[in-house]
C-alpha cells in the first residue's frame with residue numbers, strides 16, 4: 132500500500148481523531164449501513180454507485196417487494212427484468228449486470244454462501260472482489276466493512292474532499308493513499324470505521340459539498356481551507 136503523504140503523521144493522526152470525536156458529538160451515531168441483511172448491504176453498495184441514497188432506497192423497496200433480496204433469485208432472474216426492477220437507482224442496466232456479475236462470482240467461488248466468502252482472509256478477499264467486473268474499491272470496502280465486519284476504511288468523494296480541505300491528504304491523493312491515511316490514524320475497528328465513514332457522509336451532505344458551507348459546520352474551528 133502506498134505510504135500516505137502530507138503533513139507530519141502525528142499531527143495528522145491527531146487531526147483525524149479530533150474530527151471523529153467532534154463529528155460523533157455533533158451528529159451522534161448514524162446506525163449504518165441501513166439494511167436488514169448482508170445481502171441487502173451488498174446489493175445496496177452496488178446500487179449506490181453514482182447516485183443519491185434516496186434512489187437506492189426506492190430500488191431496494193422494489194427488490195424487496197419482488198422477493199429479490201436473495202442471491203438465488205438474483206442469479207436466476209433475467210438481466211432485463213432485474214434492470215427494470217432497479218430502474219430508480221439510475222444506470223440500471225449497468226447495475227443489473229454488476230449485481231449479477233457479483234452473484235455469479237459468489238456462486239462460482241463460494242457456492243452462493245456469504246459466510247464462506249467472509250471466512251476468507253480479508254486482504255485476499257479484497258483483492259478477489261476488486262477483480263469482479265464493476266466492483267471498484269469503494270464498493271469492495273463497503274461490502275467488506277458493513278456486510279463482513281472487516282476493519283477496512285471506505286473512501287468516497289466526501290472523504291477525499293474533507294480530507295483535502297482539512298490538510299489530511301494531498302490534493303492529488305488517490306483512493307489507496309486516503310484510505311491509508313485514515314487507517315493509520317484510527318485503530319482497526321470495524322465499528323469505528325463504519326461510524327466514521329457514515330459521519331463523513333453526513334458532514335458532506337450537510338456542509339462540505341462542492342461549495343463549502345463552513346458557517347455552522349462542526350469542523351469550522353479546526354484548520355481548513357475550503358478552497359482546496
Ligand code: SF4
Nearest residue numbers: 339344345348350351
Ligand atoms: S464545510 Fe468547511 S469547516 Fe466544514 S468540513 Fe467543509 S471545509 Fe471543513
